[in-house]
Amino acid sequence: MIKGVRTERAIDKGAIDQMYEEGYLYAKYGIYARKTHGCKIFKVPMNANFTCPNWDGRLSSKGCIFCPDFARQFTYDSFRRVITRDLRDQVSDQVEYYKKKGAGEKALVYIAFGTNTYKPLNELKDIFDAAIDHEDVIGLSIGTRPDCLPDEVLDLLGEYVKKGYEIWIEIGQQSVHYHTAERVNRQHGFAETMRVVKEAHKRGILTLIFLIIGLPYETPSEIVEEARVVSALGVDAIKLYPLLVMKGTRLAKEYENGKYRPISKSEYASLSADFLEHLSPYVIIQRISKDCGLDGKVVPKWRTHRFLVGPRIEKILMMRGTKQGIKHKLGLDMEELKPMDGKITATDVL
Numbered sequence: 001m002i003k004g005v006r007t008e009r010a011i012d013k014g015a016i017d018q019m020y021e022e023g024y025l026y027a028k029y030g031i032y033a034r035k036t037h038g039c040k041i042f043k044v045p046m047n048a049n050f051t052c053p054n055w056d057g058r059l060s061s062k063g064c065i066f067c068p069d070f071a072r073q074f075t076y077d078s079f080r081r082v083i084t085r086d087l088r089d090q091v092s093d094q095v096e097y098y099k100k101k102g103a104g105e106k107a108l109v110y111i112a113f114g115t116n117t118y119k120p121l122n123e124l125k126d127i128f129d130a131a132i133d134h135e136d137v138i139g140l141s142i143g144t145r146p147d148c149l150p151d152e153v154l155d156l157l158g159e160y161v162k163k164g165y166e167i168w169i170e171i172g173q174q175s176v177h178y179h180t181a182e183r184v185n186r187q188h189g190f191a192e193t194m195r196v197v198k199e200a201h202k203r204g205i206l207t208l209i210f211l212i213i214g215l216p217y218e219t220p221s222e223i224v225e226e227a228r229v230v231s232a233l234g235v236d237a238i239k240l241y242p243l244l245v246m247k248g249t250r251l252a253k254e255y256e257n258g259k260y261r262p263i264s265k266s267e268y269a270s271l272s273a274d275f276l277e278h279l280s281p282y283v284i285i286q287r288i289s290k291d292c293g294l295d296g297k298v299v300p301k302w303r304t305h306r307f308l309v310g311p312r313i314e315k316i317l318m319m320r321g322t323k324q325g326i327k328h329k330l331g332l333d334m335e336e337l338k339p340m341d342g343k344i345t346a347t348d349v350l
């Protein structure tokens with residue numbers, strides 16, 4: 001066994017319970033990771049030059065309407081530093097950089113940009129081997145589409161789990177609703193994710209789903225239903241964020257033509273609070289919002305960074321006197337069906 005990482009798949013519910021006892025209003029990943037690993041964990045982004053079947057013509061050549069050209073228009077400094085360099089160099093430079101900044105002691109390599117399981121199996125193995133080939137790396141977090149995770153790729157990832165690494169797949173679902181998937185040209189539905197989560201868990205792989213709040217034509221009740229659906233699926237974590245309209249995307253054109261209204265700061269905060277209330281208390285929140293640098297973003301005009309938005313959401317929960325999972329309920333409480341003295345039950349009526 002290596003590096004002292006957890007090998008079991010299941011999320012540690014006891015650690016999450018402890019967090020609520022300590023007063024946290026939702027299951028924050030950073031706190032959870034520190035509790036379960038005994039040290040601060042940070043993520044280092046890595047670019048292994050993946051393309052996407054929704055962009056290279058295999059499924060479509062248009063991409064999702066919000067795809068900022070394979071995310072390369074994002075302007076984080078950390079993303080700028082990882083463009084097309086040797087993979088091992090990328091990881092060691094990033095680990096050194098984040099450690100110097102005091103981000104933590106151990107790292108998860110986050111393979112971002114494009115669809116990061118969309119290559120032949122032997123190439124994937126070389127990439128994943130390079131990504132974990134550093135003494136401070138405890139595992140991988142791989143961003144991908146749910147239709148690009150066949151059994152053989154999951155088997156390969158399962159091999160790293162057996163060796164003691166923590167392996168996450170970050171599934172770009174964005175919405176569980178099929179009408180939205182069609183509207184934004186995802187080229188897949190929710191069935192693919194249902195299969196992937198089940199198959200991943202069999203192999204000890206942890207699962208995370210990306211969900212966007214503010215997608216065109218989604219109603220508040222549909223957003224709440226998303227919380228219920230991902231809870232029922234038993235996903236381990238989510239990343240929640242507002243829809244960011246980036247320059248050059250098709251959605252930017254829709255916005256310019258008055259066909260898309262961006263979500264406001266207060267709408268996002270209040271809908272996220274609703275979402276959290278209906279989400280299982282044991283789904284870890286890896287991200288509550290995100291920003292992307294101001295020069296590439298068209299709307300929302302407000303600053304979407306999680307450090308600014310997270311506290312606002314917490315304030316709403318605090319004012320409501322609620323927290324994550326407070327309204328989470330899947331099905332009736334069957335105790336209610338017991339006959340009560342002097343009261344008519346359904347059986348009496350029949």
Ligand code: SF4
Nearest residue numbers: 052054063064067114
């Ligand atoms: S699946 Fe991801 S990378 Fe592919 S087009 Fe959509 S947003 Fe872009």
